[in-house]
Amino acid sequence: MNIIINKYIANRYKNIFKNIDADALLIMNTGMFDANFRYFTGFNSGLFESSYLVVEENTSTLITNPLEYETAREMKPEKMNIINAKTNSNAKNVLNNLLKNKRIGINEKFIPVSFYKELKKEINAKFIDASEALSTARSIKDEYEIENIRKANKITKKALSEIENYFKLGMTEKQLAAHLEFLFKEYGGEDLAFETIVAFGSNSALPHHFSSINRLKENSFILIDCGTKYKNYCSDVTRTFIFKPYRNSLKYKKMIRIYDAVKNAQLIGINSIHDKEYSNKPYEKVLNYINTINNGVFKNTFIHSLGHPVGLNVHDEGPVMGHSKELLRKNMVLSVEPGIYITGFGGVRIEDDIIVTEKGAKIL
Ligand SMILES: [Mn+2]
Numbered sequence: 001m002n003i004i005i006n007k008y009i010a011n012r013y014k015n016i017f018k019n020i021d022a023d024a025l026l027i028m029n030t031g032m033f034d035a036n037f038r039y040f041t042g043f044n045s046g047l048f049e050s051s052y053l054v055v056e057e058n059t060s061t062l063i064t065n066p067l068e069y070e071t072a073r074e075m076k077p078e079k080m081n082i083i084n085a086k087t088n089s090n091a092k093n094v095l096n097n098l099l100k101n102k103r104i105g106i107n108e109k110f111i112p113v114s115f116y117k118e119l120k121k122e123i124n125a126k127f128i129d130a131s132e133a134l135s136t137a138r139s140i141k142d143e144y145e146i147e148n149i150r151k152a153n154k155i156t157k158k159a160l161s162e163i164e165n166y167f168k169l170g171m172t173e174k175q176l177a178a179h180l181e182f183l184f185k186e187y188g189g190e191d192l193a194f195e196t197i198v199a200f201g202s203n204s205a206l207p208h209h210f211s212s213i214n215r216l217k218e219n220s221f222i223l224i225d226c227g228t229k230y231k232n233y234c235s236d237v238t239r240t241f242i243f244k245p246y247r248n249s250l251k252y253k254k255m256i257r258i259y260d261a262v263k264n265a266q267l268i269g270i271n272s273i274h275d276k277e278y279s280n281k282p283y284e285k286v287l288n289y290i291n292t293i294n295n296g297v298f299k300n301t302f303i304h305s306l307g308h309p310v311g312l313n314v315h316d317e318g319p320v321m322g323h324s325k326e327l328l329r330k331n332m333v334l335s336v337e338p339g340i341y342i343t344g345f346g347g348v349r350i351e352d353d354i355i356v357t358e359k360g361a362k363i364l
Contacts, residue, residue: 005042008144009077010058012040012137017057019133022105024098025055028119034110035312036134038232041080044190046071050088054098061098063091096123105130139309139318140331146355146364148233149310149333152193153353153364155228156235159183167243169218173198173211176222184228193227193234193314204240205347207304207339218244219251221346227314234314235364236335238351255348258340261298262348265289265338269306269321270354273361275330279319282306286338298340301347307335310353332356333364 016025027036029048037048040055041062051064061081064072069084076082085091102125108116109131120127141149159180166179177196184192199209200216204223216222225238240259245252265286272282283306290302305322308315310333319326321334328334337351354361 005144006078008142009040009042010079011142013055013057013060013079016055016105016130016133016137019136020105020128020130021103022128022130023056023102025105025130026095026099027053027055027107028111028115030112030115032110034107035316036107036110036138038312039134039138041075042077043072043075044232045075048072050091052091052095054095063094065091092122099123099125101125103128105133107131107134109135135317138311138316140329141311141333141355142331145233145311146331146333148231149235149353150364152189152228152230152233152235153237155184155187155189155230156226156237158187159189159228160224160226160237160239163224164241167216167222167241169216169244171216172213173200173203173216174213176216176224177211177226180224180226184226189228189230191229193229193236197223197225199223199347200243202344202346204349205341205343205345207341207347207349216243219246219249221255221348223347223349225349225351232312234310234312234316236310236314236337236351236353238337238349240348240350255346257294258298258342258346258348261290261293262338262340262350264293265302265340266336266350266352269336269338270352270361270363273321273328273334273336273354273356275328275356275358277328279321279326279328280323282336283321283323290338290340301340301342302338303341304337304339307337307351309334328356330356330358334361336361 046068054061059079063083072082104125106127108129177198198211201220203209204221222241227235269282269286272285291299305320307321309318333355339349341347353364
């Protein structure tokens with residue numbers, strides 16, 4: 001583990017206790033992976049199923065098993081102790097010794113009820129919900145996180161800048177997605193941030209379309225919503241193209257009108273984001289713009305929020321830019337992704353990830 005991340009990990013341990021009144025924080029991976037485990041370990045390998053991480057203000061203890069012990073030792077940050085528990089009951093004993101009679105923060109948003117019940121039965125401690133504190137801490141990114149999100153964005157945008165070379169009449173959405181994912185790997189992407197969305201033609205009007213065996217036709221939209229990971233951190237970028245346009249056709253002219261409106265909408269969104277602005281403000285400005293331009297021809301075609309936090313998860317912790325009103329803060333990273341969707345015709349979405357600064361939003 002490099003020296004730089006040690007500093008950030010140590011800060012994360014300290015920070016979390018500013019927001020919860022607890023002696024320790026317990027992060028558990030169940031069958032599913034809690035992103036907070038990566039947040040407090042910095043690990044970017046290993047599954048760590050049935051592993052427990054106990055975070056205290058100045059130290060942490062990882063209770064893991066022979067499957068992951070060596071991986072953990074290789075990657076461990078300075079302030080971590082690792083315990084190699086041969087069986088789960090062994091692990092529980094260690095946990096009991098560490099936690100008994102203490103106030104323990106736990107991520108109630110994540111752990112299954114059955115695990116929580118078991119834990120309460122087996123360990124005599126006072127459990128406190130830490131999920132809000134975790135969400136608050138994770139919403140503000142440190143420099144190390146910002147650099148990794150920036151790198152993930154760079155890889156994604158490099159791949160997208162070359163993807164037009166792979167457009168081919170008659171190809172399927174799935175084929176194009178595969179080409180893009182190959183480029184991600186070529187340029188250093190470590191994993192997909194989420195299942196790549198490639199939507200041809202009228203499928204582009206479905207914001208959460210799954211890439212299918214639908215084939216590419218001339219004079220139609222290609223919408224690509226994609227992201228890769230770098231050192232656990234995600235990117236989330238959308239681009240919309242028009243394949244082999246018939247420049248004099250009415251369809252093409254309509255596609256361009258939609259595209260230009262979304263492009264302007266994104267600019268309006270980005271320009272209304274800054275430190276201490278409320279999260280609903282940029283959304284409302286964009287919604288108002290889309291609803292009123294061209295005598296309201298695109299009214300009610302923007303059907304989702306303007307953007308969401310991006311980090312260890314592609315939909316990360318923190319404020320979503322929609323109807324609800326929360327403060328945007330410096331060093332939050334959010335997607336800005338307006339869209340116009342016309343059922344049966346097609347849609348356009350343009351998405352970039354930005355960082356909130358005092359002066360405004362900066363595209364990553
Ligand atoms: Mn997104």
